[in-house]
Amino acid sequence: MSDKRTEIIDSAENMVRSGGYNGFSFRDIADEVGIKSASVHYHFPTKEDLALAVAIRYKDNFLAALGEPSPEGSTPESRIAHYSGLFQTAFDTSGRACLCGMLSNEVVLLPESVKQAVISFVDANVEWLQQALGLDDKGQTKPKSKEAAQWIYCSLQGAMSAAALTNDRTWIEAAARSALERFYDRVEKASN
Amino acid sequence: MSDKRTEIIDSAENMVRSGGYNGFSFRDIADEVGIKSASVHYHFPTKEDLALAVAIRYKDNFLAALGEPSPEGSTPESRIAHYSGLFQTAFDTSGRACLCGMLSNEVVLLPESVKQAVISFVDANVEWLQQALGLDDKGQTKPKSKEAAQWIYCSLQGAMSAAALTNDRTWIEAAARSALERFYDRVEKASN
């Protein structure tokens, strides 16, 4: 049972993931939810309020789905696969890019609070990845794992964008496989 | 000596690279160039016309700067470095993301002709990279090099986005270094 407020956030999330912050209007949302735009303003006075709520919920959900960076029984490979899998699923279930990836590209137009929320999403992702990677110390020193974390994050975001553009999920598969292969290469290299 | 038409394209390119297709208006352009919006419409009747001209010129310039995928005296490493370097320079000289990376994220809102131009930019990039990588056959089979090409492209686009968001060029450095390291790892692995 979802109240109108939740429906509005749902609708806004889909629209931002399709066309970004400037790609939707209160009237669009109102039409989809089945109310008038003035009613949307009742729940979220300004567009900034709405976008911020969307960004924060998205981040919370994403981090929750991510879970612990290195749970019992996991391997670095399984963690990388888990991470990539979230992007795969996000694309498969919506055909759309990552919300924060979309918003990242609009920095200059973003209200400050929304911008900060996006930055904190990126930081959280890199930190999670760094922990997931850095715990294995075969050839993985801390500073290196930061760079590897950034790189995995970037390649998946880029892949989401290309996948949405061409309507082709193989971009994400390529990024996911490359992340895994790269890991194996490094481990082998270190143990040689 | 640049005529007004060129100035308009210059201005539009900067604006698209900042805020995307929906992030600029004819009046914005007019103000920057020092004419009225009606005069902009004289040069480019519709927004689609203008965006298409910007996208095509950007693609042409980028491919020209790229040059041959494997010129005399080049090594796979030098080609990867050359490719990454273009992104570095693009960011350093403008602090902005890649034009086609920006437009990729707005597929749903893009006029069809512009969308096709962006897709052709992406295709050309992957093809160039594939040739630059695929000519070295130490452990690089053709299908693998396609995946590696996609992955290098995606990670640099993602890095541009993150760099613009955080105003920090190290994202691009990380992506560039990872691309190089990955190549070395694969060669070493193949020759072991």
Added chain:
DNA sequence: GTCTATACGGTGATAGAC
């Protein structure tokens, strides 16, 4: 909570004078 009505600026685009 939702509505109608409305304010008011921005937007792509055009007609016609110079």
Added chain:
DNA sequence: GTCTATCACCGTATAGAC
């Protein structure tokens, strides 16, 4: 080529009735 003037519409946002 560039201008002024104007169009019809869309954007965020608000006031006040129900």
